[in-house]
Amino acid sequence: MIFTGSIISFEAGQSAEALKLLEKFPEIEVHTFSEDGNNAVVSIETNDSKALENITDKLKKADGIKDIAHHYMYFGEETEKLLTEDAASTELGAFFKSARIKNGKAL
Amino acid sequence: MNVSRRDFIKLTAAASAAAAAGISFPEAAQAQESADVEKWVKGTCRFCGTGCGVYVGVKDGKAVAIKGNPDAKTNFGFLCVKGFLAFKCMYHPDRLKMPLVRQKNGKFKETSWNEALDLVANKFKYLREKYGKDAVAYYGSGQCTTEETYTFNKLWKGGFGSNMVEGNPRLCMASAVAGYISTFGSDEPMGSYSDIESSKCIFITGSNMSECHPVIYRRVMRHKMKNPDVKIIVCEPRRTSTAKIADLWLPNDPGTDLAVFHAMANVIIAKNLHNMDFINKHSRITTGKDVVDFEEYKKFLSQFTPEAVEKLTRCPADHIVKAAEWFATSGATLSMWCMGLNQRKRGMWANNLVHNLHIITGEMGKPGADSFSLTGQPNACGGVRETGALSHLLPGTKPVANDKWRAHVEKAWNIPAGTINPKPGFHTMLMFEKLGGEKDAEKPIKGMLVSTTNPAQSLPNLHKYVKGMQDSFLVVLDIFPTRTTQLADVILPAAFIYEKGGVYGCSERRSQLTEKAVEPVGQAKPDLWIAAQIAKRMGFEKLIPWNGNDSMKANEQAWTDYITVTKDTEHTLWGATYDRLKKEKAGIQWPCPSVDHPGTERRYVRGQDPMFEHPAEKDHIPSDATIYFYADAKKEGKLNLFLRPYDGPGEMPDKEYTFFLTTGRVVEQWHTGTMTMRIPEIARTHPNAYIELHPDDAKQLGITAGDMVEIVSRRGKSVMPAVITKGTLPGVAFVPWHDQAMARMINFVCNDVVDPDSKEPEYKVAAVRINRVSGPKDVADKYIIDDVNAPFA
CATH class of the missing domain: 2.20.25.90 (ADC-like domains)
Known part of the structure; x- marks a missing residue:
């Protein structure tokens, strides 16, 4: 699992619509807002960093959202997987020797 | 869970x-x-x-x-x-974890640290004894910590008596160094990042900061959003993502912007927008040889009319006029640039001419106004520049040729007078040109230690330099296999920054300490330990005594040695003790002459710069001077306002090579991609290099998006997919340089002509021919060197 603490900035006057959009992402929890209402403090929980990347990309392109900036990232379980037998199940799995032999240079 | x-x-x-x-x-x-x-x-x-x-x-x-x-x-x-x-x-599985020594069969074999270090030390001793003290070179990096760079520099210059010391900042920042030293008398900027939030006009040139310095770009963008009246000017051959927030884009052909800067100066003076008081008080107008008066400067500039410069550069005349007006009248103008100015045959001059604009308008020495060079690497400034780890420098960014400073360093290092060679060693391109095997009498450098950089991918005109690396005794310190480890004789596995700790000094003169967080993977070791162990084995233990296993203790010893040598210079970090750096949450900006000094946000301004009160400078600074450029070599406290003649790039497009080629980074990838191409989400975003072409050019060449395109220069060729974009001028092609696949390593194509002053090569401009080779092919292979035994092919 990956957890982030992030700030999502809205276009002025579009925070209500942007919040509706955020509700469509079960991975996102909105905790609080800046005084002007133009920034939301959120946490995002995803299975891996690829899923986080997808959410980030979608939000960046969404109407009403100006920017998303991550400040904090917890990746303890990813580290554990990389250092244990589960390594091949991570996104870096294809870099491991056994996978390379099987898959060439594919990630 | x-x-x-x-x-x-x-x-x-x-x-x-x-x-x-x-x-x-x-x-x-x-x-x-x-x-x-x-x-x-x-x-x-x-x-x-x-x-x-x-x-x-x-x-x-x-x-x-x-x-x-x-x-x-x-x-x-x-x-x-x-x-x-x-x-x-x-935690990547490709991390190098054991020392590797190449065997007679050409394959690497894992060895112990003792065996590997003994081999390196004995071979270095042998080569130096047989071929002379300059037979072994050091090639470092702006990614080594300050302690590491200082230590290698000390070992070579103070131990070996050799100035064959270079680092990859020669390839990225040398023109900025030469620009600051020639204009200000001292390297590095006057102001700080905090000028961004105080500026009213930001002139960005030769920098695609949205991709290369995204966090600084975020500051610029937010400042602009909060203050829509702030003017952003971008002067670039490409309409980059940075240019998207610009109020004004000054496009120009690569390598021609010297004329644009002169034209802006011409407009500023012609419209009487210059600050004559600042010019008179704080500058000397010079050709580099002779001092001239303002009228001569004005006359010189008169040839650079916006209309004439438009013909030369393709930069619209009305844009030049508008940019000049905004620059001079905003009230607080900040310039920022990076490799687009530095990696040029006249990179130092380009730096001088941006400084000129600030001098003639007086846009410096106050909040929001500065002439600020951005660095590309985390420790190019703090490490290589400030510790003087280039072939012509000593700690404090002072020349080896300076008798007084050389004697000072020898005394501080407790080595016999005359140990340090007064003659500079070879600059980077010459060093690699002169690197070769023992059988090659034309190559005086027979061995090299490369730390934390990848010259077998990053040098321009690469074909010329590969054989030398292959034939010589090459020792490489890195965390991953790279193109350079493929040419090595010994590979020493290095620790990552969070596995060893150390100081990095960033673009704004700020030194920040990283504490060791975790143990290195496998048997990887800090570069500092490796340097000290080699020194010990070669008889220089007294010179480099910090050879213990506690990396933070060794770091502290090396740092203390360094700040002692530079204590009384304008670069002083004497107040930035290791204990203090550990406690400071935001690091310290030099000059910082004492432990109770907060560090310096702005130099050369009384009340802000402690050097006004420092014994080394105090006596020659007039008591009524509020701004004083005390590093002026002539001791007049003035800046040099340069008359630099126009000089274009090393090669221009012609009938055979019809396009300009320029190269650079993309936001996700970093340098040669040895780290970032191993991060899946980054690799996916930019899995391969590509060539950006303007739609008009693509149409003329019969190229559509995705077609495979051959890029040929006088030096080499690359083949990669085409991306069609209006983000570049017709006639100008762009290629990012992170791809390690041999066919797409663009540095085989780039020009290695160097700036005669800074010796920095001209990566940013090459004349090339472009041909369609075939329809689209899938080359999104995220290529990496994953096997140390794979051949350089």
Whole structure:
């Protein structure tokens, strides 16, 4: 699992619509807002960093959202997987020797 | 996973983000710093030159989290994608974990550290005894820590008596160094990043900061959003993503912007927008040889009319006029640039001419006004520039040819007078040109130690230099296999920054300490330990005594040695003791002459710069001077306002090679991609190099998006897919340089002509021929060197 603490900035006057959009992402929890209402403090929980990347990309392109900036990232379980037998199940799995032999240079 | 733990981590993450953004967080009391993290270790990001402050979260001896440092004056708690994903490099399965020595069959074999270090030390001793003290060279990096760079520099110059010391900042920052020294008398900027938020006009030239310095770009963008009246001018051959927030784009053919800068100066003076008082008080107008008067400068500039310059550069005349007016009248103009100015045959002159614009308008020495060079690497400034780890420098960025300074350094290092060679060694391109095997009498350098850089991919006109690396005795320190390890005789596995700690100094003269957070993987070791062990084996233990296994203790010894040597210079970090650096949340900006000094946000201004009161400078600074450029070599406290004649790039397009080629970075990838191409989400975004072409050019050449295109220069060729974009001028092609696949390594094509002053090569301009080779092919292979025994092919 990956957890982030992030700030999502809205276009002025579009925070209500942007919040509706955020509700469509079960991975996102909105905790609080800046005084002007133009920034939301959120946490995002995803299975891996690829899923986080997808959410980030979608939000960046969404109407009403100006920017998303991550400040904090917890990746303890990813580290554990990389250092244990589960390594091949991570996104870096294809870099491991056994996978390379099987898959060439594919990630 | 237990739900309460999950909620706890989320709450902690959100509270931390809120604190960084200055947003009050009602649940903050419930969140604790230690959610699944045993300790937070302060550090600095190891990618670009911004110097973002981070905290690495550690649990059970492993890095499990990272967050931006909200107290950092560089990034205020925010990080870009590269910084967040650094942990994937740390724990990547490709990490080099054991010393490797190439055997007679050409394959590498794992060895012990003792065996590998003995081999390196004995071979270096042999080569030096047989071929002379300059037979072994050091080639370092703006990614080594200050302690590491200082130590290698000391070993070579003070131990070996050789100035064959270079580093990759020669390839990126040497023109900025030469520009600052020739104009100001001292390297590095006058102001700080904080000028961004005070500026009223920002002139960005030769820098695609949205991709190369995303956190600084974020500061610029937010400043513009909060203050729509702030003018942003971008002067670039490409309409980059940075140019998207610009009020004015000054396009120009690569290598022609010297004329644009002169034309802006011409307009400023013709419209009487210059600051004659500042010019008279603080500058001397010079050709470099002779001092001339203002009328002669004005007459010289008169040839650079906007209309004439438009014909020469393709920069619209009305844009030049508008840019000049905004620059001169904003009230606080900040210039920022990077490789687009430096990696040029006249890079130093380009730097001088930007400084000129600030001198003639008086746009310096006040909040929001400065002439500020951005660095590309995390420690090009703090490491290579400030410790003087180039072939012509000593610590304090002072020349080896300076008798007085050489004697001072010899005394500080406790070595016999005359040990340090007064003659500079070879600059980088010459060093690699002169590197070769023992059988080659034309090549005086027979061995080289390369640390934390990848010259077998990053040197321009690469074909010319590969054989020398292959034939010589090459020792490479790195964390991953690279194109350069493929040419090595010995590979020494290096520790990652969070596995060893050390100081990085960023673009704004700020030194920040990273504490060791975790143990290195496998048997990887800090470069500092490796340097000290080689020194010990070669009989230089007294010179480099910090050879113990405690990396932070060794770092502290090396740092203290360094700040002692430079104590009484304008670069002084005497007040930045290791203990203090550990406590400071945001590092310290030099000059910092004492432990009670807060560091210097702006130089050369009385009341802000402590050198006004420092014994080394105080006596020659007039007591009524509020701004004084005390580093002026003529001791007049003045800047040099240069008359530099127009000079174009090393080669221009012609009938055979019809296009300009320019190269650069993309936001996700860093340098030769040895780290970032191993991070899946980054690799996916930019899995291969490509060539950007303007639609008009593509149409004329019969090229459509995705077609495979051959790019040929007088030196070599590359083949890669085409991207069609209006983001570049017709006739100008762009290629990013991170791809390690041989066919797409663009440096085979680039020009290695060097600036005669800074000796920096002209990566940014080459004349090329472009042909369609075939229809689209899938080359999105995220190529990496994953096997040390794979051939250089």
